[in-house]
Amino acid sequence: MRQQLVIRRRFRSLCLKFTLPHESIQTWKSFFIHIATIVIGLLIAVGLEQAVETIHWHIQVRTARDVLRQELLGADGFYEFRVAVNECVAQRLSKLNDIVESIAEHAKIEPVGDLSLHIGHLLTDDAWQSERAAQTLVHFPAAERMRYSTMYGQQLDIRNWVIAEGGVWAAIRVLQGNPERLSTSDITLIRQNIQTARTLNFLIVVNAAQQLSRASALGLPKADAQAEEVRETCAPLKRTTPSRPFTTY
Numbered sequence: 001m002r003q004q005l006v007i008r009r010r011f012r013s014l015c016l017k018f019t020l021p022h023e024s025i026q027t028w029k030s031f032f033i034h035i036a037t038i039v040i041g042l043l044i045a046v047g048l049e050q051a052v053e054t055i056h057w058h059i060q061v062r063t064a065r066d067v068l069r070q071e072l073l074g075a076d077g078f079y080e081f082r083v084a085v086n087e088c089v090a091q092r093l094s095k096l097n098d099i100v101e102s103i104a105e106h107a108k109i110e111p112v113g114d115l116s117l118h119i120g121h122l123l124t125d126d127a128w129q130s131e132r133a134a135q136t137l138v139h140f141p142a143a144e145r146m147r148y149s150t151m152y153g154q155q156l157d158i159r160n161w162v163i164a165e166g167g168v169w170a171a172i173r174v175l176q177g178n179p180e181r182l183s184t185s186d187i188t189l190i191r192q193n194i195q196t197a198r199t200l201n202f203l204i205v206v207n208a209a210q211q212l213s214r215a216s217a218l219g220l221p222k223a224d225a226q227a228e229e230v231r232e233t234c235a236p237l238k239r240t241t242p243s244r245p246f247t248t249y
Contacts, residue, residue, distance in 0.1 A: 004110045043190075064127075064136045068148060069220055071127040074224035075155060076215050076223035078120045084225040085119075086205045088234035090198070092117065095237055096175060097194050104187050109179040113238025117169055118229055123159040129150045151214050156205055168193045177241050 020036055128148070130135055137145055169194040182190075183223050216222075 056105050060134075060136050061139050064131045064134075065140075067127045068131065068217075070214060071124065072151060072153065073220055073223055075123050076212060076220060077225065078123060079215075079224040080223050081120050081209050081229055082208045083212070084230050085233040086201065088230075089101055089117070089119070089201050092177075092237060093194055093198050093201070096172065097178065097191070099175065099196065100187055100190050103179045103182060110141050111173050111178055111241040113240050114242040115169070115173045115176050115237075117147045118233050119165060119169070120162065120229075122162065123155050125152050125155060151211060151218075154207060154211060154214075158204055158211070161200050165197065165204070168197045168200060172197065 096112075096115070099109060099112060137148075140148070172190055175182070175190050
């Protein structure tokens with residue numbers, strides 16, 4: 001930016017200093033030479049300014065690309081995790097549905113343990129929003145900018161599904177503890193939320209797989225799901241009454 005200011009000042013100085021020569025111009029040839037000299041000087045100044053501007057945005061784009069790739073790499077870890085635990089979440093929901101149906105039939109049911117389920121961290125787009133506000137994204141190659149835009153647009157949908165999923169699992173946790181205490185309305189509520197949780201899990205996993213394909217097309221390195229998080233989510237359902245009715249994860 002400092003170089004741009006210097007060039008602009010020189011450009012203004014050149015314009016201010018330009019006056020017609022004191023002596024009369026003898027020929028048209030000398031007149032056009034004088035004009036050509038000024039025009040060439042102006043073109044050089046403008047060209048230098050444009051070159052500095054191009055170099056500046058080239059550096060900004062390169063920096064922004066690194067920041068966006070790092071942010072998306074974190075999101076890819078979440079996508080890999082959800083794909084890895086898909087079957088575990090589906091089996092947990094099927095097991096809970098069987099328990100609810102047994103309760104509805106007044107069968108003797110063991111207590112249901114802690115239903116807090118780790119389903120991944122919240123997706124962020126801070127870098128994307130920051131670079132958009134700085135108007136850096138418009139200087140990306142059009143095809144590359146479209147790929148990033150598609151990924152972040154889909155990420156917003158997935159984030160909304162994850163937020164909704166958290167609320168659904170909070171409602172399902174009404175099942176924790178002694179099943180005999182549940183009313184008919186409680187059973188209906190849990191049934192509805194189990195079905196909603198199945199739909200949300202399906203949407204998240206399918207779109208997570210698509211996001212991983214898009215990341216690969218952008219040349220992002222493969223992110224691995226955290227083994228400890230996968231084991232935690234895939235652990236068997238506990239059948240002892242939790243010490244507290246609700247827990248956090």
